[in-house]
Amino acid sequence: MQCRICGETDRLTPYRVREMLIGLRESFDYFLCAQCGCLQIAEIPPDMSRYYPADYYSMESHQQVPAQHTGVRRLVDQLLFLDAGLLNTVVSALVRRLRPDAYPVQLMPLTRDAGLRSFDDPVLDVGCGSGDFLFSLRAMGFTCLYGADPFVAEKIVRDGVTIFNTDVGDVDKPGFFRLITFQHSLEHVADQRGTLAAAAKLLRADGMMMVSLPVVESYAWEHYGTDWVDLDAPRHFYLHSLRSLKMVAADAGLVCRSIVPDPSILELLGSEQYRRDIPLRSPDSFMIKGREQCFTAEELARFEVLRETLKPLGRAGRIMMYLSPA
Numbered sequence: 001m002q003c004r005i006c007g008e009t010d011r012l013t014p015y016r017v018r019e020m021l022i023g024l025r026e027s028f029d030y031f032l033c034a035q036c037g038c039l040q041i042a043e044i045p046p047d048m049s050r051y052y053p054a055d056y057y058s059m060e061s062h063q064q065v066p067a068q069h070t071g072v073r074r075l076v077d078q079l080l081f082l083d084a085g086l087l088n089t090v091v092s093a094l095v096r097r098l099r100p101d102a103y104p105v106q107l108m109p110l111t112r113d114a115g116l117r118s119f120d121d122p123v124l125d126v127g128c129g130s131g132d133f134l135f136s137l138r139a140m141g142f143t144c145l146y147g148a149d150p151f152v153a154e155k156i157v158r159d160g161v162t163i164f165n166t167d168v169g170d171v172d173k174p175g176f177f178r179l180i181t182f183q184h185s186l187e188h189v190a191d192q193r194g195t196l197a198a199a200a201k202l203l204r205a206d207g208m209m210m211v212s213l214p215v216v217e218s219y220a221w222e223h224y225g226t227d228w229v230d231l232d233a234p235r236h237f238y239l240h241s242l243r244s245l246k247m248v249a250a251d252a253g254l255v256c257r258s259i260v261p262d263p264s265i266l267e268l269l270g271s272e273q274y275r276r277d278i279p280l281r282s283p284d285s286f287m288i289k290g291r292e293q294c295f296t297a298e299e300l301a302r303f304e305v306l307r308e309t310l311k312p313l314g315r316a317g318r319i320m321m322y323l324s325p326a
Contacts, residue, residue, distance in 0.1 A: 001031055001042055005192070005244045008035035015039075017226045017233035022053060023279030028233040030226075032216070037241025039216045044190055045234055052151070052235070113258055113322050114179045114208040119143055121178035126168045126199060127185020128152075134161045146171070149185075169198035177202050182211045187236045196252035200325065209254060209323040212262060216241050218317035219310055220267040229270030229280070230317055245321060254323040261316035268303045268310075269295070 002009045011034035019026045029042035045051070116123075119141045125133050128147030137145055138160050147156075147163035148171050156163040164171055180199050189195045196209075203209060214230035216239050221228050231239060238244075246256050269286055273294070278284050286294040295303070310316045 003031075003033040003036060003038065004040060005038045005238075005247060006033060006036040008033050011035060014042075015226050017231055018274075019051065019233050020229075020274050021232060021235070021280045022051070023282055024051075025279075026234075030231075030233065033244070036244040036247060037216065038244035039221075039231075039239040039241075041234055041237050044237055048234070113260060113320070114210055115206075116179060122146070122173075122176055124148065124168075124171070124173075124177045124180045124199075124202060126180060126182050126195075127188065128163055128183075131156065131161055131163050133181070133183060134163070135159070146173075146177075167198070168195060168202070171202060174201050175204055178204055178207050180207065180209045182209070182213070184212055184214075186211055187213045187238050187240070190237055192238060192248045193251045196249060196254065200252045200254055203325055205325060207324065208257070210320055211245070211249075211323065212318065212320045213245075214239055214318050215245070215316075217314050218267070219306075219315045220271055220317035224271040224275060227271050227274040228317070229266060229274055242319075242321075249321075249323050250326070253326050255326045256321055257324050258322045259313060260320040260322070261311055261313050262318040262320050263307065263310035263316035264318055265303065265307050267317040268306060272299075272303075 001012050001014075003012065012031040013034070015030045015032065016027045017030050019028070028045075030039055031042055032039045120143050122144040123134070123137060123142060123146065125131070125145075125147045126149075128134060128149050130152070131147050134145045134147050143160060145161045147161070148166055148168045149163065150165060150167050152163055152165040155165050180203055182199070186192065186195065199209060214236070220230065221239070230236070240248075242259065249256060269291065270280060273280070273285060278294075280287055282288070284294070291300060313319070
């Protein structure tokens with residue numbers, strides 16, 4: 001075996017990991033590289049299609065595209081996402097208190113960390129699936145939205161959103177995008193360097209790339225090991241460390257500007273369930289029956305307390321890394 005990130009051949013710790021999202025329970029060989037810290041699948045299966053069912057969450061078709069926001073909500077969007085000053089902070093805190101579910105959590109850091117300042121800024125979401133993120137941006141008023149996903153059946157042009165059914169390397173818009181996002185998609189890609197390099201060519205000189213993904217430097221990996229829900233064998237080829245992710249980014253001509261922890265209660269509930277040998281899509285899963293039917297009130301309270309400890313970098317099992325051209 002050889003680490004595909006740094007080339008290490010000796011200090012590789014092996015693991016056997018089960019497929020537990022669908023519940024096939026097939027085992028796959030992974031190894032953790034002591035040199036770069038990346039946990040990766042030893043051999044990528046030749047046919048991955050059977051591990052992505054038709055109703056895989058990112059590929060589910062839109063039943064209804066969100067209507068564009070108007071009036072007061074449109075104004076709140078403007079304040080929250082296009083104003084980096086004190087007013088933004090006050091409005092954001094008020095909205096979060098009154099309507100904690102009003103805005104997708106992943107949208108909030110866009111202006112703070114990626115520097116979007118105009119609804120006309122071009123955005124590309126790589127591995128976008130059916131485009132939930134893009135259509136959410138469209139509802140807020142963003143006008144220049146693109147996606148790329150080779151597993152989409154055909155090109156989609158709908159309500160101001162264009163999704164190419166292709167790899168990012170085939171998107172012919174060099175130096176065009178202000179923001180490029182990989183939202184839990186990079187870990188599914190075999191060619192890490194090539195994919196990031198292809199995306200980097202599409203960035204403006206002052207653009208930003210945001211990569212969100214699970215990382216091994218986390219409580220969930222340390223505590224649950226191969227029952228860690230975000231290991232997600234065999235779909236996740238790479239579970240990066242911060243070091244290994246920075247390495248492949250640097251090889252693509254990108255430099256890390258900031259890292260934002262992005263913890264999720266799924267890290268705890270899903271991993272705990274896998275430890276109990278319950279697949280995520282099982283009829284007995286909390287995803288189907290509800291949390292209260294699968295965990296006691298005491299367990300849920302304990303998980304909520306533990307969730308607060310996942311917020312710092314190094315504890316959260318998921319991060320968002322912001323990269324810019326070097």
